[in-house]
Amino acid sequence: MDLLIETIKQEGIILSDSVLKVDSFLNHQIDPQLMLEMGKEFAKRFKEEGITKIVTLESSGIAPSIMTGLQLDIPVIFARKKKSLTLVNELLTAKVYSFTKQESNDISVAKKFLNENDHILIIDDFLANGQAALGLAEIVKQANASIAGIGIVIEKGFQNGGAKLRELGYRVESLATIHSLKNGEIIFKEEARGAI
């Protein structure tokens, strides 16, 4: 998605060979117009799928998800993150390990919001090792709902999450895929292809 790639180029801050900071438009400060365009793009890619609900993860997944939900006219559910959960009777839960933060979180969705008739689009802001998407997929499967696909704002193509999810058979649609962050430069997949 060109507008997103341009925004990342202008505002993304490379913190290391594997970490990109996008807190000026996605993760902390949010650009609502850009979120709307993302929502339109996700909706365009998935509109034939008969999706009934979007499942995302707090907090950075909410803005792109809500704009996609607006376009598809379906509800959004955000899974909650907790260090550890008690009283899980009414919850669907999964464990998600964050390599960046080196900590494990329990994520949860109330059982009452998902059932076997649901066909779910999972949305998240970043795809790196795929842990968050796998956790969300696990929750959807616990509800016996089906998964239409996984929409990602920024995929780190140099980490293995995307390959892992695609090998599992999921349709993964990323709005921008980063090929490399080396030498202080952001190279996108499309550019890498052209620059063999």
Added chain:
Amino acid sequence: MDLLIETIKQEGIILSDSVLKVDSFLNHQIDPQLMLEMGKEFAKRFKEEGITKIVTLESSGIAPSIMTGLQLDIPVIFARKKKSLTLVNELLTAKVYSFTKQESNDISVAKKFLNENDHILIIDDFLANGQAALGLAEIVKQANASIAGIGIVIEKGFQNGGAKLRELGYRVESLATIHSLKNGEIIFKEEARGAI
């Protein structure tokens, strides 16, 4: 706001005389169309104020804020919540005590996103004791930015947060104000006035 009041009547679950659950459209599952209408309503009420940015609190403040930001064409910043903060050099921080959860959180916004030229609309999902709004206001003041007002989705009129904020001189605009949750019934301020 009529659509919101109708939705609360239909979907709100009274857990006690002081606790209302609205997790089917605001706090866990989110209704994007309703969020858009809220955004339009907040934008209508504050459009003459010359607001430069919206400041809210993760996670439930994000959806109504992003829709308001879309209408006003301004960025949204969500303050992050943490049990306790370390490395606060580049952060504006405040302490927020939650009476519901009986726990204290540090909330923070990166310094670089707020400055003395900003005129801020604070948005939050609930107003009860006013602790979250006061914490957000403190952060805005630390940046020497000014506060245009406080937009609240649901105000619990029977708790003292609204009165406290208004006494401090803040313009508080609530889309729905609950007068009472007693006897298993949700009475809104407007209805209470009519029913003396």
